[in-house]
Amino acid sequence: MYVGINVILAASLNLVNGYMGEFSVGHAGFMAAGAYLSSMLTIFSFPPGLSEWLFPLAVFAGGAGAALIGLLVAVPSFRTRGDYLAIVTLAFNMIVKSVLENIDAVGGPRGVLGIQRMTTLPWIFFWTVSAIWVIRNFVYSNHGRGVLSIREDETAGELMGVDTRRVKLLAFVVSAFFAGVAGGLFAHLIQFINPRMFDILKSTDVLIMVYLGGIGSIAGSILGATIYTVLLELLRPLEIWRMVLMPLMLVLLMIFRPRGIMGLREFRWFVPAREWAASVARIRAGRGADASTQG
Amino acid sequence: MNYLLQQLLNALQLGSIYALIALGYTMVYGILTMINFAHGDLFMIGAFLCFLAGVTLGLPFVPTLLLSMAGAAMLGAVIERLAYKPLRNAPRVSPIITALGVGLFLENFTLALNPYPKHIAPLLPTHIWTVGGVSVSSLQAIIIVLSIFLMVLLDLYVNRTMTGMAMRAISWDRANAALMGLPVDGIISATFAIGAGLGGAAGVMYGLAYPVIDPYMGIMVGWKAFISAVVGGIGSIHGAMLGGFLLGAVEVLVAAYFPSTFRDFVSFSLLLVLLVGRPYGILGKPRPQKV
Numbered sequence: 001m002y003v004g005i006n007v008i009l010a011a012s013l014n015l016v017n018g019y020m021g022e023f024s025v026g027h028a029g030f031m032a033a034g035a036y037l038s039s040m041l042t043i044f045s046f047p048p049g050l051s052e053w054l055f056p057l058a059v060f061a062g063g064a065g066a067a068l069i070g071l072l073v074a075v076p077s078f079r080t081r082g083d084y085l086a087i088v089t090l091a092f093n094m095i096v097k098s099v100l101e102n103i104d105a106v107g108g109p110r111g112v113l114g115i116q117r118m119t120t121l122p123w124i125f126f127w128t129v130s131a132i133w134v135i136r137n138f139v140y141s142n143h144g145r146g147v148l149s150i151r152e153d154e155t156a157g158e159l160m161g162v163d164t165r166r167v168k169l170l171a172f173v174v175s176a177f178f179a180g181v182a183g184g185l186f187a188h189l190i191q192f193i194n195p196r197m198f199d200i201l202k203s204t205d206v207l208i209m210v211y212l213g214g215i216g217s218i219a220g221s222i223l224g225a226t227i228y229t230v231l232l233e234l235l236r237p238l239e240i241w242r243m244v245l246m247p248l249m250l251v252l253l254m255i256f257r258p259r260g261i262m263g264l265r266e267f268r269w270f271v272p273a274r275e276w277a278a279s280v281a282r283i284r285a286g287r288g289a290d291a292s293t294q295g
Numbered sequence: 296m297n298y299l300l301q302q303l304l305n306a307l308q309l310g311s312i313y314a315l316i317a318l319g320y321t322m323v324y325g326i327l328t329m330i331n332f333a334h335g336d337l338f339m340i341g342a343f344l345c346f347l348a349g350v351t352l353g354l355p356f357v358p359t360l361l362l363s364m365a366g367a368a369m370l371g372a373v374i375e376r377l378a379y380k381p382l383r384n385a386p387r388v389s390p391i392i393t394a395l396g397v398g399l400f401l402e403n404f405t406l407a408l409n410p411y412p413k414h415i416a417p418l419l420p421t422h423i424w425t426v427g428g429v430s431v432s433s434l435q436a437i438i439i440v441l442s443i444f445l446m447v448l449l450d451l452y453v454n455r456t457m458t459g460m461a462m463r464a465i466s467w468d469r470a471n472a473a474l475m476g477l478p479v480d481g482i483i484s485a486t487f488a489i490g491a492g493l494g495g496a497a498g499v500m501y502g503l504a505y506p507v508i509d510p511y512m513g514i515m516v517g518w519k520a521f522i523s524a525v526v527g528g529i530g531s532i533h534g535a536m537l538g539g540f541l542l543g544a545v546e547v548l549v550a551a552y553f554p555s556t557f558r559d560f561v562s563f564s565l566l567l568v569l570l571v572g573r574p575y576g577i578l579g580k581p582r583p584q585k586v
Contacts, residue, residue, distance in 0.1 A: 023388060076571050086330070087525050088570060090518065091563040098560035200514065204395055211392045240410075243403035250396035251378050258385035 001189060004124035005182045006225035008131045010209040011218055012178035015135055017207070018215035019144070020171050021151030022077065026089030027179050027206045029096040030066040032198035034180025035187035036106055038062030039115045042188070055118045059127070059184035066180025067173045069096075074172035078165055093203055100195040111194025112187075119189040127185060131178045136218055138174055140272055147171050151216070208250055211260050220262030227261075297428040302551045303544070308435050308504060310543025311442035315497035316520035317527070317535035318449060319371075319490030325466040325530040326486050328387075332394040333374060335517015336401035337491045341367045341498025342415075342508045343405060349418045356418045363499045364492040371491025372484045379487075380480065398513075405510035412509035415502045438500045445496060446536055449489070453532060462486055466530070519546075522566050528579020537577060 009027065016024045038058040046054045076088045101109045138144050146167035149157030158164050187193045205228075213224020235242035253260070271279075316338050323331045344363040348354045354362070378397050382390045422433040453459035461482045464472045473479045501516065502508050523542045527534025542562060549561045569577075 017388075023391070076567065084525070084570060084574060087522070088567065091522070091566050091570075094518070094559055094563045095567070098556075098563065102556050102560065200518065204399070207392065207395065211388070215388070240403065240407045244400060244407055247396040247399035247403065251393050251400070254385075254389050254393040254396065255378070255381045258382060258389040 001119065001121060001124050003226050003229045004128040005186050005189070006206075006209060006229050007128050007222050008178050008182040008185075009206045010213065010221040010225040011131055011135050012175045012182070013206050014210050014213075014215065014218065014221045015138070015147070015171055015175045017210055018217065018220075019139055019151060020147045020168070022168075023086045024089040024175075025086050025200070025203050025207060026073070026091075026093035026096075027175075028198040028200070028202035029089070029093035030070060030176040030179035031183035031186065031202065032096050032100060032193075032195065033066040033069050033176075034059075034062035034183030035193050035198070036062075036100060036112070036183075037065040037180070038184030039112055039187040039193060040106065042116060042118070043112070043114065051116060052118060055188070056123070059123075059181055059188075062184035063177040063180035066183065067177040070172045070176025071169065073176070074169045077168060077172070090200065093198075093200055097195045097199050100198075107194070109195060111192060111197075113192055115187055115191045115193070117188060117191050119185045124185060127181055131181065132218060132222070135174065135178070138170075139218070140275060143167055143170055208246075212250065212253060214260030214262030214265070217260075217262040217266050219266050220260055223261055298551075300429045302547050304429060304431065304435065306544040306547035307540070308438050308543075309547055310540035311439050312497045312501050312504070312539075313516075313520050313523045313543050314536045314539025315442050315445065315493045315500075316517065317523040317539045318446070318532060319494045320521050320524040321527070321529055321532060321535040322462075322486050322490045324524070325532075326462060326469075326483060327379075327390075328530075329379070329390050330394065330521070331379075331487075331490075332391065332517075332521075333398040333401060334490065334494055335513035335515075335520065336398045337367050337371055337374075337513070338494040338498045338501070338516060338520075339405065339508075339510060339513030340370060340401060341495030342502040342512065343409070343413070343498075343510075344495065345499040345502045346413050346415050346508060350413075350416055359418060360496065360499050364495045367495025367498065368488040368492035371494075372488040375484055375487040380483075398517075402510050402513065409510060412507050415506045415508060417506070418503065434503060438504060442496070442500065445493060449493065450532065452489075458482065458485060519562070522562070525576055526566060526569060528576030531576070531578045534576055534578035 009031065013024065013027045016022055038061060041058040041061055042051050042055065046058070051058075073089060073092050077085050100106060106112060139147070146157065146162040146164070147170075149160065149162050150164055150167060154164060183198075209224040209228045210221060211224070212228055213222070214220025232242065232246065235245060238245065316334065319334045319337070320331060323329060323334070341363045344366045345359055348362045349356070349359040374397055378393050379390050382393060417434075419434060419437070424431050424433075453462060461472070461477050462485075464475070464477060465479055465482055469479060497520075501512075519542060520539065523538035524535045525538070526541060527536070527538030529535075545562050545565060546558050549555075550558050553561070
């Protein structure tokens, strides 16, 4: 179950970090927004008998709320680029955590207790598949081309007629939406949330999954999230030393494979047929795949 | 009025600690355009070395300070050699992720060795002077004077010595500096060592001023120092100092006049507002975009 949630998180972050080439580090902030919104809905607004049926609605609302906030975060990203966006998203994550700690209605620093456990394996499966499906189709659509053009060279993309503002906005909104969905699922799985769960360490976790699996690759995100989650569980007998071992492995991985396991590559069955034919033709022509630069 | 002056003094104390750490971020950024996210944890290591030397071994203040600075500096240089140097020509994000990994490693390694928060006993006799209704402790005076001394020293070092000139040359254009015969790798190691040493000094001061230390203390303070560096304009040494004092002042004043839980909220919101208005920080300059 955690694997599914982590796959959604990693794939959605990969859209901004891998495909768009911006460095966003505040993913847990969106997750927090989704988790709080959807659990508020299921606890306070829905009639108790119906909450089982309305659960998908709550998760969707969590995603939509996070997407709205994503819109707000995207605006400063028009002015700044690269490292400064990291700071904007970081500050956003801290602000979300700090705001949640100061609102007594949602429990303040104590968090929210008594969320019903409604996340089941079929729901996780449904949301994971739909997240991957949406993100894959987005990446290979015209808007997706715009996103890639921002990664390769924003100025050149703009000169080619890409509306970079709109594309950035779209990518942020899609990414934030699925982070919110993952947050809603997460809250209804562990039945207890507090602001400290969504701090910068959580964002770092997602970043590690994305860069472990490989940037700019949905297959990589699935792989990265799965490996990371399973490995953390397998290494549990080591207790505290597993948290020493994991970062060490990440550092070694970065040194020997700086783009992650799947960096900029994709499974064969994942790519639409004509895309695959085109990339094969490019490689035959001796120009290689589009793995030239990484912002 | 006295209350305000007292708070400003506290702000100066906190600000000088932030400024010292921010210098490490800004120096590394200036020379490699890389955010060294492990820097906050080097600050934590400095505080733990202070505990080790000052409390466990019972050394007096000056050797403790020197030992912590040297230890942090050495660790900084070793990390650069082992983790960042192989990534000199990798995509730009890889060293940043590596730095996150190194930071997590340092935190959890320290946690595995020291599962409980430690208390640093005062290493210095404390005097409290009262000047016009404002009380100044000797510790506060030492922290402020010492960090300003270190900052002036760094400024002289960067602007007056050959190594400093080499640093500026490399931050200007690394490829050409190498062609001119500068030992680029050595200078980069030196930059990391100096930045980490200043972070270690900040760790000692923080440990003395706020005596309970734990392995995760570097995260929050590190991010705050990073924000100081950004507010001042990352890459600029004077900017980092300015940003550190500014952030210290904002935090202390917010905590003094509002509920202290608002502190992070206000300081981060200020950061966002400032970045929207001046995207490259107060003293920063936009890098020209080549078309």
